[in-house]
Amino acid sequence: MTTSLTRRQREIFEYLQTHLKEFPHPPTLDELCTALGLSSKGSLHKQVQALIEAGLVAPMNNRRRGIRLTEQLPGEDQGLPFLGYIAAGQPIEAVEQHEPVQVPEFLYTDEPCYVLQVKGDSMIDEGILDGDHIVIEQRNQARNGEIVVALIDGSDATLKRIEQKPSHVILHPANMAMEPMEFSPEQVQIQGVLVGQMRSYC
Incomplete structure (x- = not known):
């Protein structure tokens, strides 16, 4: 099927075959453009569209924007990547496992999403157990008041409600027994914002 591709289209297709699993989620056009070292997203879009028409890449839509090879279509059961555990207490070491977790579509957005499992009880007053x-x-930014995954000093991840000020960042727990944590802006890197939650009663 690849015999009708141009050289550039074949290069993009072969890159996807070789490197797609290295991305934590199916890459967007912007991410693929950066990975390939290309300057024009418009040109890349035309090449990817040609791969879609050739049946090698899955069509993109508002729900699933990432670029996927057709043989790697997730379907309804593949879910989102599980990236390990997140502290709802004191920060713990960030862990990345990249295992899939089945997630109902109404619990995530059109943007790239992933799943974490909560460890600790600092967010119990928000119903996060x-x-x-x-x-x-x-995401790498958030509005004040949102519950975020915050990476502290580049190594420890925690789940807290964020308050950002010019001179410092406060990470608020949702537990009356715990105190807020205060850091300089340089110490805190936002890695995402809470959009959904699942619980097992088994």
Whole structure:
């Protein structure tokens, strides 16, 4: 099927075959453009569209924007990547496992999302309990008052409600027994915002 592709289309297709699993989620056009070192997203879009018409890449839509090879279509049961555990208490070491978790579509957004499992009880007053699975929309910024995954000093991840000020960032727990944590803006990197939650009663 690839015999009718141009050289550039074949290069893009072969890159996807080789590197697609290295992305934590199916890459967007912007992410693929950066990975390939291309300067024009418009040109890449035309090449990807040709691969879609050739049946090698899955059509993109508002729900599933990432670029996927047709043989790697997730269907309804593949779900979102599970990236490990997140502390709802003191920060713990960030863990990435990249295992799929089945998630109802109404619990995540059109943007890239992933799943974490909660460890700790600092967010219990928000109804977020130890052992819950939470759905995180991948972002590097958030509005004040949103519940975020915050990476502290580049190594420890925690789940808290964020308050951002010019001189410092406050991460608020939702547990009356716990105190807020305060950091300089340089210490805190936002990795995503809470958009969904799942709980098992088994």
